Amino acid sequence: MTATPCSLPELTSRLRAAGCVFAEEEAQLLATAARSPEHLATLVDQRVTGLPLEQVLGWAWFHGLRIAVEPGVFVPRLRTGLLVRQAAALARPGAVVLDLCCGTGAVGAALAATVDGLEVHAADLEPAAVRCARRNLAAAGGRVYEGDLYEPVPARLRAGVDLLLVNAPYVPTDAVDLMPPEARLHEPRTALDGGADGLTVQRRVIAAAPDWLAPGGHLLIETSEPQAPRLAAACADAGLRPRIIGCPELDATIVLGAAT
Structure with a gap:
C-alpha cells in the first residue's frame, strides 16, 4: 500500500x-x-x-x-435525470411505477422523492444491484425483485403499470471495450452490453410492454440519439405511440411510448 x-x-x-x-x-x-x-x-x-x-x-x-452504491454495480449517470424529469411530468399520486433494469433503483427513488404517493416496483438481474435498490427504495416503500426483465415481477401488475421506466443496456457489444476503464472494468457487463446493435434488451422490453402497461400508461426508455429512431419504430410496431425526447444539456435521449 x-x-x-x-x-x-x-x-x-x-x-x-x-x-x-x-x-x-x-x-x-x-x-x-x-x-x-x-x-x-x-x-x-x-x-x-x-x-x-x-x-x-x-x-x-x-x-x-x-x-x-456498492462495488460491482452500475453507477447512475447524470443523463438519466431526463428520464426522471419526463416521468415526473406524467406521474400522478397513486400511480404504479415499474423501474425495470433498475440497477441501484436510482430512477425509482428519485421519482418517488419528486411525486408523492407512488407505488414503486423495481427489478434487476444483478444481486448486488438488487441489494442497493432495496436500500435506496426503502424510504418510498418500494418493492424490488431479482430476475430477468419482467420474469420476477408479480403477475398482478400486468395491465396495471402507469409508468414503465427503463434504463436497459444499450451499448453495442463491440463498443463495450472502448468504454472508460471505470465502466468496463468495474460495472457488470450485463448493465452495459446491449447486443450487436445495442438494442437487443430494449427490444425485449418494448415487445412485452403492452402486456404490462395500464390503459393510458407510458413506457420511458433511455437510449442514444442515433438509436432513438429505431427504438421509436419498435414502439410503433408494438402498438405504442412513440415520441423522441432529447436534452442536449444532459446529452440525454429517451423514447416515450404511450399505450392507448
Whole structure:
C-alpha cells in the first residue's frame, strides 16, 4: 500500500497523477468520507487503482439524492435525470411505477422523492444491484425483485403499470471495450452490453410492454440519439405511440411510448 498524503494538496496531487480529472473535488470527498487516516489510505488506494469514485464512497449523487452504491454495480449517470424529469411530468399520486433494469433503483427513488404517493416496483438481474435498490427504495416503500426483465415481477401488475421506466443496456457489444476503464472494468457487463446493435434488451422490453402497461400508461426508455429512431419504430410496431425526447444539456435521449 502506498503511503497516503497527509494534506489535501498532496492528496490532490496523487489523484491528479492517477488521471482523476476533478482531483480537488475528489480529494475533499475522500477526506470527508474517511473514518481514520488508515481508512483514508484504503479509499485513496482504491481510487487511484481505478475504482469509480462512487463505488469508493459508497454513494452517488443523483437528481438531488444520495444513492447507495456498492462495488460491482452500475453507477447512475447524470443523463438519466431526463428520464426522471419526463416521468415526473406524467406521474400522478397513486400511480404504479415499474423501474425495470433498475440497477441501484436510482430512477425509482428519485421519482418517488419528486411525486408523492407512488407505488414503486423495481427489478434487476444483478444481486448486488438488487441489494442497493432495496436500500435506496426503502424510504418510498418500494418493492424490488431479482430476475430477468419482467420474469420476477408479480403477475398482478400486468395491465396495471402507469409508468414503465427503463434504463436497459444499450451499448453495442463491440463498443463495450472502448468504454472508460471505470465502466468496463468495474460495472457488470450485463448493465452495459446491449447486443450487436445495442438494442437487443430494449427490444425485449418494448415487445412485452403492452402486456404490462395500464390503459393510458407510458413506457420511458433511455437510449442514444442515433438509436432513438429505431427504438421509436419498435414502439410503433408494438402498438405504442412513440415520441423522441432529447436534452442536449444532459446529452440525454429517451423514447416515450404511450399505450392507448
